[in-house]
Amino acid sequence: MGMTMTQKILAAAAGLEKVEAGQLIEAKLDLVLGNDITSPVAIKEMDRFTVKGVFDKDKIALVPDHFAPNKDIKSAEHCKCVREFARKNQITHYYEVGEMGIEHALLPEKGLTVAGDVIIGADSHTCTYGALGAFSTGVGSTDMAAGMATGKAWFKVPGAIRFHLTGSLPQWVSGKDVILHIIGMIGVDGALYKSMEFTGDGIASLSMDDRFTIANMAIEAGGKNGIFPVDSIAEQYMKEHSGKQYRIYEADPDAVYDEEYTIDLSSLRPTVAFPHLPENAHTMDEINAMEPIAIDQTVIGSCTNGRLSDLRVAAEVLKGRHVAKGMRCIVIPATQAIYMQAMEEGLLKIFLEAGAVVSTPTCGPCLGGYMGILAEGERCVSTTNRNFVGRMGHVTSEIYLASPAVAAASAVKGILCGPDSLSD
Amino acid sequence: MNAKGTVFKYGDNVDTDVIIPARYLNSSDPEELAGHCMEDIDGDFVKKVKKGDIIVAAKNFGCGSSREHAPIAIKAAGVSCVIAETFARIFYRNAINIGLPIVECPEASRGISAGDQVEVNFDTGVITDLTKGTTFQGQAFPEFMQKIIASEGLINYINRQ
Numbered sequence: 341m342g343m344t345m346t347q348k349i350l351a352a353a354a355g356l357e358k359v360e361a362g363q364l365i366e367a368k369l370d371l372v373l374g375n376d377i378t379s380p381v382a383i384k385e386m387d388r389f390t391v392k393g394v395f396d397k398d399k400i401a402l403v404p405d406h407f408a409p410n411k412d413i414k415s416a417e418h419c420k421c422v423r424e425f426a427r428k429n430q431i432t433h434y435y436e437v438g439e440m441g442i443e444h445a446l447l448p449e450k451g452l453t454v455a456g457d458v459i460i461g462a463d464s465h466t467c468t469y470g471a472l473g474a475f476s477t478g479v480g481s482t483d484m485a486a487g488m489a490t491g492k493a494w495f496k497v498p499g500a501i502r503f504h505l506t507g508s509l510p511q512w513v514s515g516k517d518v519i520l521h522i523i524g525m526i527g528v529d530g531a532l533y534k535s536m537e538f539t540g541d542g543i544a545s546l547s548m549d550d551r552f553t554i555a556n557m558a559i560e561a562g563g564k565n566g567i568f569p570v571d572s573i574a575e576q577y578m579k580e581h582s583g584k585q586y587r588i589y590e591a592d593p594d595a596v597y598d599e600e601y602t603i604d605l606s607s608l609r610p611t612v613a614f615p616h617l618p619e620n621a622h623t624m625d626e627i628n629a630m631e632p633i634a635i636d637q638t639v640i641g642s643c644t645n646g647r648l649s650d651l652r653v654a655a656e657v658l659k660g661r662h663v664a665k666g667m668r669c670i671v672i673p674a675t676q677a678i679y680m681q682a683m684e685e686g687l688l689k690i691f692l693e694a695g696a697v698v699s700t701p702t703c704g705p706c707l708g709g710y711m712g713i714l715a716e717g718e719r720c721v722s723t724t725n726r727n728f729v730g731r732m733g734h735v736t737s738e739i740y741l742a743s744p745a746v747a748a749a750s751a752v753k754g755i756l757c758g759p760d761s762l763s764d
Numbered sequence: 765m766n767a768k769g770t771v772f773k774y775g776d777n778v779d780t781d782v783i784i785p786a787r788y789l790n791s792s793d794p795e796e797l798a799g800h801c802m803e804d805i806d807g808d809f810v811k812k813v814k815k816g817d818i819i820v821a822a823k824n825f826g827c828g829s830s831r832e833h834a835p836i837a838i839k840a841a842g843v844s845c846v847i848a849e850t851f852a853r854i855f856y857r858n859a860i861n862i863g864l865p866i867v868e869c870p871e872a873s874r875g876i877s878a879g880d881q882v883e884v885n886f887d888t889g890v891i892t893d894l895t896k897g898t899t900f901q902g903q904a905f906p907e908f909m910q911k912i913i914a915s916e917g918l919i920n921y922i923n924r925q
Contacts, residue, residue: 464828483857528777728781
């Protein structure tokens with residue numbers, strides 16, 4: 341019985357020839373990540389270890405991004421706690437406001453996450469790095485503390501679900517639509533405790549940004565991780581961004597999958613997850629047949645969809661158009677480099693001329709922190725990853741999860757719609 | 765070790781945003797977090813919960829964010845055990861790592877009602893609904909996790925290694 345790609349990485353990190361689903365292992369970590377919300381809890385826990393200090397100051401990344409730039413005094417105290425810990429322990433990869441970005445867009449861009457790595461992060465969307473062929477998974481603060489202290493973590497080896505992708509995506513359909521379609525198909529616990537392994541020749545048609553978006557939301561199906569095979573696109577990305585040695589693992593031909601799905605990418609449509617679960621997926625064709633859904637705010641950004649190609653698509657839709665009267669359209673480039681590139685390409689000008697606002701990188705509104713909180717009964721089309729009750733503000737507010745193309749089109753019309761519905 | 769208390773009952777997919785909304789995550793103080801526990805799904809919870817009470821939920825309890833603040837808030841609110849059909853994996857890890865007892869038991873999740881008096885024996889995994897006079901067998905933890913639980917969390921466990 342062969343191993344899946346995830347199992348091969350975990351076996352190597354545990355120093356074992358072979359592992360199988362359900363086995364408990366201890367694996368060496370290549371990177372431990374935390375942010376301004378989860379790190380302070382971990383830092384407090386660090387004091388309880390009998391062995392002091394961190395295992396490797398080069399293998400820890402601290403990124404204040406959730407409530408940073410500081411949204412209030414308490415958040416400022418949290419960021420200060422992280423900053424002081426980073427200084428005291430000489431953490432190499434601490435990113436201050438000005439160099440910081442949303443962690444899951446920033447770390448691959450900085451070359452800290454490469455194929456074959458085993459990565460834990462005290463943030464549930466740590467699964468993003470599977471796009472590059474790494475095993476990466478979200479944990480809590482205590483696991484983060486243990487990881488920082490020992491360089492190791494315990495894992496239950498996951499079984500896997502295989503998603504075999506064929507074909508290529510039609511116009512205005514993106515990685516976001518792929519993952520919303522999948523979550524709609526298997527449910528928010530459809531991949532509980534399992535790895536989501538993507539295979540097939542359809543992957544070649546997906547950009548790195550699309551793959552990051554897909555892997556990013558594996559957690560929204562309950563998955564332990566989402567992982568892509570390493571092809572020339574992934575290798576090119578790593579060569580451009582990282583000097584780190586990467587290791588390519590492939591699933592065995594006789595690897596065992598608990599379930600297998602084949603998805604023809606060319607059959608997918610723009611897809612939107614309705615309140616209040618990411619599994620409530622509807623295609624744009626279904627939405628067009630419904631009564632119009634009036635929208636108050638649109639958010640284009642986050643660790644899911646704040647990358648350059650996301651901003652390019654949003655700008656393509658917004659160019660020469662204006663957001664609807666009364667609409668708040670908030671654009672958040674995910675990192676400083678993306679912000680700079682968007683400026684050089686003229687995307688920011690397009691956003692501003694369209695009546696959108698452009699924010700410095702922050703997770704901000706995605707988790708109802710700041711920079712776009714919803715009032716009672718308000719509706720938002722958002723390129724973020726969760727639409728739970730109260731996630732972005734008042735408990736009666738509603739979030740519709742969508743791609744940047746759909747969010748931008750909805751900003752223009754003031755109702756939930758796709759770019760095809762905009763007149764020239 | 766036993767837990768005994770009155771049951772608060774919830775459904776599928778209770779996410780960490782309703783367990784402790786992010787607007788309160790500018791604090792990491794357990795008592796402060798406990799004061800807002802379950803606020804967006806059950807505004808009465810913090811008014812009614814007593815030390816030792818038990819949460820019973822259905823599928824995928826604790827899905828969403830990795831915030832350890834969620835099990836911390838539940839524990840600090842006085843809850844002695846969470847029983848669910850299944851737990852989201854990060855919540856599952858976090859609960860074990862901080863020493864909040866959790867039990868997976870689909871039958872108990874379905875058979876126990878809100879307000880019932882329930883007792884959980886952590887050594888045997890037996891869950892008794894004292895109000896209805898019914899018993900359920902919860903799933904036992906692997907030995908490795910039992911050691912973490914017996915050490916009252918991951919850090920003590922590592923310190924003893």
